Amino acid sequence: MSTDYSRALGARLRAIRNQQGLSLQGVEDKSHGRWKAVVVGSYERGDRAVTVQRLSELAVFYGVPVSELLPDPRPSSAVTSTTKIVLNLESLGSLPADEAGPLARYASTIQAQRHDYNGKVLSIRAEDLKSLAIIYDMSPDELTSRLIEWGVLSPGMESVVGFGGDEDEDEPNPNWERRRSPR
Numbered sequence: 001m002s003t004d005y006s007r008a009l010g011a012r013l014r015a016i017r018n019q020q021g022l023s024l025q026g027v028e029d030k031s032h033g034r035w036k037a038v039v040v041g042s043y044e045r046g047d048r049a050v051t052v053q054r055l056s057e058l059a060v061f062y063g064v065p066v067s068e069l070l071p072d073p074r075p076s077s078a079v080t081s082t083t084k085i086v087l088n089l090e091s092l093g094s095l096p097a098d099e100a101g102p103l104a105r106y107a108s109t110i111q112a113q114r115h116d117y118n119g120k121v122l123s124i125r126a127e128d129l130k131s132l133a134i135i136y137d138m139s140p141d142e143l144t145s146r147l148i149e150w151g152v153l154s155p156g157m158e159s160v161v162g163f164g165g166d167e168d169e170d171e172p173n174p175n176w177e178r179r180r181s182p183r
Helices: 003-019 024-030 037-045 052-062 075-082 089-093 097-114 126-135 140-150 157-161
Strands: 084-088 121-125
Touching (some): 003 037, 084 089, 084 126, 089 097, 097 121, 121 126, 126 140
Antiparallel strands (some): 084 121
């Protein structure tokens, strides 16, 4: 197994464990010693190869399909999933609730989880934007355009988000202006 793949697999294992709110010691305790903290940690660091059998058993322990433990083989997916998008919360707060309500609730939930109440900006992942697009019943490209139109995203974010747009656009402008087109 290549070092890069081992690290990517380890990152997936760590992400699943963290999503379940378990520490390495928590895994050992919950499994009654079946999974030693030191072994799971070495899998997560990519220091130790995990067999298919053990990976399958670990998936059962976590209650997820084995495919969820495997890293995405496409190199571009790692960039997309870690791309952060900065929402302008001040602009979001000035929008009518009937338009921006779902986004405002989503942002509020993330702020509460992070204990981050600065109220000016909020970073989200590209994956969060995909989820929001489903809530808004539109494509990620359409939602990105709508958020730029509302002034919640800086112009030029289409290329940063990676869903479309012109790659030659200027850098995002930190002094965002609220722009709305008439309907």
